[in-house]
Amino acid sequence: MDKRTRVTQALMDDAPKIARVVIDAALAGDVQAAGLVLSRVAPALRAQTERVEFDFDATAPVAQQVEAVLQAIAGGKVAPDVGKQIIEAIGALSAVRAVDELEKRLQALEDKQ
Numbered sequence: 001m002d003k004r005t006r007v008t009q010a011l012m013d014d015a016p017k018i019a020r021v022v023i024d025a026a027l028a029g030d031v032q033a034a035g036l037v038l039s040r041v042a043p044a045l046r047a048q049t050e051r052v053e054f055d056f057d058a059t060a061p062v063a064q065q066v067e068a069v070l071q072a073i074a075g076g077k078v079a080p081d082v083g084k085q086i087i088e089a090i091g092a093l094s095a096v097r098a099v100d101e102l103e104k105r106l107q108a109l110e111d112k113q
Contacts, residue, residue, distance in 0.1 A: 052078045062094045 001009075025033035054072035058065065066087055073083040 050079075050082075052082060054078060062090060065090050 022033050023037055026037045052072070054068070054075075054077045056065065056068050056072075060068070069078065069083050069086050069090070072078040073080055078086070
């Protein structure tokens with residue numbers, strides 16, 4: 001058994017005792033211990049975004065779509081972080097559309113031959 005395995009095994013053997021000490025400290029009012037216990041037990045809260053509505057034309061050219069999002073951000077209809085997510089989604093969709101268009105063109109060229 002190598003050194004790393006022995007150390008890991010020793011830690012695993014003592015883990016229940018260590019956990020008990022930390023839990024007892026948390027119960028006794030140790031805020032740092034309580035934070036450690038809670039971080040392992042309770043999942044971290046995820047940010048929840050609210051639904052937004054604004055004029056948007058998904059068929060418009062990409063630049064116009066991004067401009068619409070920026071105007072919605074400037075007008076207070078969309079939070080900046082949500083606007084960023086929307087713009088990133090527009091970019092991803094644009095990339096997918098570009099690949100789709102290239103595939104169509106390639107297929108058209110192959111069909112001509």
